[in-house]
Amino acid sequence: MMKCVIMAGGKGTRISSVASDIPKPMIQISGKPVLEHEIDGLREQGFTDILITVGHLGQIIMDYFGDGSKMSPADGKPFGVRIDYYFEKEPLGNAGALFEIKDKLSDDFLLLNADSLFHVDFNRFVSYHKKHGGLATLFTHPNNHPYDSGVLIADDECRVLRWLAKEDARPRFYRNRVNAGLHILSPKLLEKRPDTLKVDLDRQILKPLAGTGQLIVYDSPEYVRDMGTPKRYERVCRDWESGLVKSRNLANKQKAVFLDRDGTINKYVGFLRDIEEFELLDGAARALRLINESGYLAIVATNQPVIARGEVTKDGLRMIHNKMETLLGAEGAYIDALYYCPHHPDKGFEGEIPELKFNCSCRKPKPGMLFSAAKKYNIDLSQSWMVGDGKNDILAGIAAGCKTALIGEGEYGQDMTVSSLIEFVEKVGL
Numbered sequence: 001m002m003k004c005v006i007m008a009g010g011k012g013t014r015i016s017s018v019a020s021d022i023p024k025p026m027i028q029i030s031g032k033p034v035l036e037h038e039i040d041g042l043r044e045q046g047f048t049d050i051l052i053t054v055g056h057l058g059q060i061i062m063d064y065f066g067d068g069s070k071m072s073p074a075d076g077k078p079f080g081v082r083i084d085y086y087f088e089k090e091p092l093g094n095a096g097a098l099f100e101i102k103d104k105l106s107d108d109f110l111l112l113n114a115d116s117l118f119h120v121d122f123n124r125f126v127s128y129h130k131k132h133g134g135l136a137t138l139f140t141h142p143n144n145h146p147y148d149s150g151v152l153i154a155d156d157e158c159r160v161l162r163w164l165a166k167e168d169a170r171p172r173f174y175r176n177r178v179n180a181g182l183h184i185l186s187p188k189l190l191e192k193r194p195d196t197l198k199v200d201l202d203r204q205i206l207k208p209l210a211g212t213g214q215l216i217v218y219d220s221p222e223y224v225r226d227m228g229t230p231k232r233y234e235r236v237c238r239d240w241e242s243g244l245v246k247s248r249n250l251a252n253k254q255k256a257v258f259l260d261r262d263g264t265i266n267k268y269v270g271f272l273r274d275i276e277e278f279e280l281l282d283g284a285a286r287a288l289r290l291i292n293e294s295g296y297l298a299i300v301a302t303n304q305p306v307i308a309r310g311e312v313t314k315d316g317l318r319m320i321h322n323k324m325e326t327l328l329g330a331e332g333a334y335i336d337a338l339y340y341c342p343h344h345p346d347k348g349f350e351g352e353i354p355e356l357k358f359n360c361s362c363r364k365p366k367p368g369m370l371f372s373a374a375k376k377y378n379i380d381l382s383q384s385w386m387v388g389d390g391k392n393d394i395l396a397g398i399a400a401g402c403k404t405a406l407i408g409e410g411e412y413g414q415d416m417t418v419s420s421l422i423e424f425v426e427k428v429g430l
Contacts, residue, residue: 002126002184003105004047008035008114009055009088009097023057025114026064027233029240032074034227035061035114037240039068039081045122048081051104052114053097055088062087093198095205102190111201113181117236118224120182121251125218129184132158134216136189136206139182141220142325142334144292146176150202152210152217153177160215163207173275173322176329177217180224221297221336221377223248244295253380257291257430258370258397259335260388261302264407264421266324268389273311275320283422285331292333294430296384297377300338301369303392307342310351314342337377339369364388365395370402387424 008025025035039050050068054061064073068083086101098105108129110122120139129137138160140152151174153162164170179202194204209215223245227233239245246252262268265288267279291298306312312320321338328334343360344352362368374381386397387405394412397404405416405424418424 001046001049002108002110003049003051004042004110004112005098005101005105006035006038006050006052006112006114007094007097008052008061009058009091009094021057022060023054024228026060027227029117029227029237032072033064034117036065036072036074036079037117037119038112038114039065039079041119042122043080047110047122050081051084051086051101053086053088053101055091058085058087061085091198093196093200095201096197096199098201099190099193099199102187105187105190108184108186111183111185115228116181116224116226117240117245118180118182118222119245119249120220120222120224121249124250125182125220126184128218129216132216134159135186135214136209137184137216137218138206139180139220139224140177140217141180141222141224142176142329142336143178144289144329144332144334146174146178146326146329146334149178151175151177152179154217158217158219159213160210160217163202163210163215165203165207171322173319173326175322176325176334177219181226182224219337220250221248221254222250247295250378252378253383254297254377255295255383256297256299256336256373256377256379256385258299258301258373258384258386258402259421260364260390260393261300261324263389264387264393265300271306271309271311272320273306273316275316275323278320278323280324280327281420283420285328285333287421287425288328288333288335289331290425290430296430297336297379298334299373299377300335300340301364301373301386301396302338302340303364304340304342305344305363307340308344308353308356309349310353317342337373339373341369364392365399367396367400370396370400374400385424385428387421 026033062085065083068079068081071078086097088097150166151164152160154160189205225236227236265284267281269277288298341362343356343363345359347357381401384402386402389407391412394404394406394414404414406414407418
């Protein structure tokens with residue numbers, strides 16, 4: 001089983017008002033240190049070989065956990081892991097300690113932050129890393145503040161092309177894909193140490209891999225949240241107590257709100273070909289923000305025959321969707337995934353793409369996109385919704401076994417009729 005390195009050496013200055021006399025990883029959530037929640041989640045999935053790097057007030061961590069054979073002071077149960085430590089006598093940055101312990105890292109290893117609350121399917125993450133074979137795989141997700149986060153741009157094979165740090169100039173529109181601080185790294189990355197006392201993991205180790213094909217993104221909607229400020233700490237406490245944190249682990253069945261795009265999220269203009277015509281509907285971002293906070297996944301499923309008709313290129317459609325994610329992110333909302341059908345069954349359009357002109361299984365009213373999402377994200381379709389403004393959306397939802405909501409007028413067997421996405425959210429109570 002893969003070794004886990006947990007970086008627990010930060011001072012936590014932004015959250016010092018919550019607790020200034022203990023290390024940040026020892027701040028409690030529901031009566032237990034956040035670091036212990038992390039260790040519990042790892043042990044439950046078979047990851048029991050742990051190395052913790054400590055620094056400021058690190059002796060408190062070492063005394064609490066010992067070598068992992070002790071009983072937890074919080075619940076009286078054994079930690080059930082084996083723990084080694086590396087104590088930073090002087091601050092080495094968030095990656096300097098890795099070069100001091102590299103002799104203990106002969107194989108690929110998990111590298112986790114100790115100042116975030118997360119509950120993810122690590123075996124799934126590791127399998128993905130092994131399949132793609134890069135030097136580093138980054139756990140990535142959308143968040144509600146991409147405008148002040150580092151953003152990763154990857155190709156269709158999930159290989160990072162560009163790493164945009166917060167201070168870097170970025171495109172006008174971009175996908176909301178943020179590094180969540182969970183990594184799988186090859187020890188090959190530690191063969192040569194940068195010639196600085198403090199080593200920054202992102203800027204000095206990982207960012208230089210962008211464009212080499214060796215840096216991979218693992219997109220997942222599972223729960224990972226920084227608790228670095230008092231406001232964020234309060235939020236993760238609420239999420240833990242409500243059960244949201246564990247429920248988002250993809251080993252558990254998920255529930256989703258599937259969303260049509262045109263007429264549901266953005267204003268309907270017919271076949272949308274021009275990115276300048278894309279405009280969010282009033283209330284759409286607020287509705288998605290509530291879906292994000294509810295525990296449901298927000299997944300777009302949209303027919304885009306403009307691709308098959310030769311009216312928009314795949315790159316052009318990607319930019320339209322980047323605009324959607326950028327506009328939503330500016331209002332604190334995001335989508336967890338997006339599926340589109342590029343096919344069209346009818347031939348005879350000037351400039352059409354012949355290989356895309358066939359009767360596929362993904363074009364709504366067929367449920368193929370919903371089935372694909374359900375397989376990837378372990379979604380219980382019977383507990384999920386399909387929301388759209390047309391007959392094909394409702395029929396696709398019914399065929400997939402979802403509950404359905406129509407925005408607009410008509411009767412197609414839907415469970416609910418509403419005037420907007422925000423009205424749907426309010427009626428369902430999300």
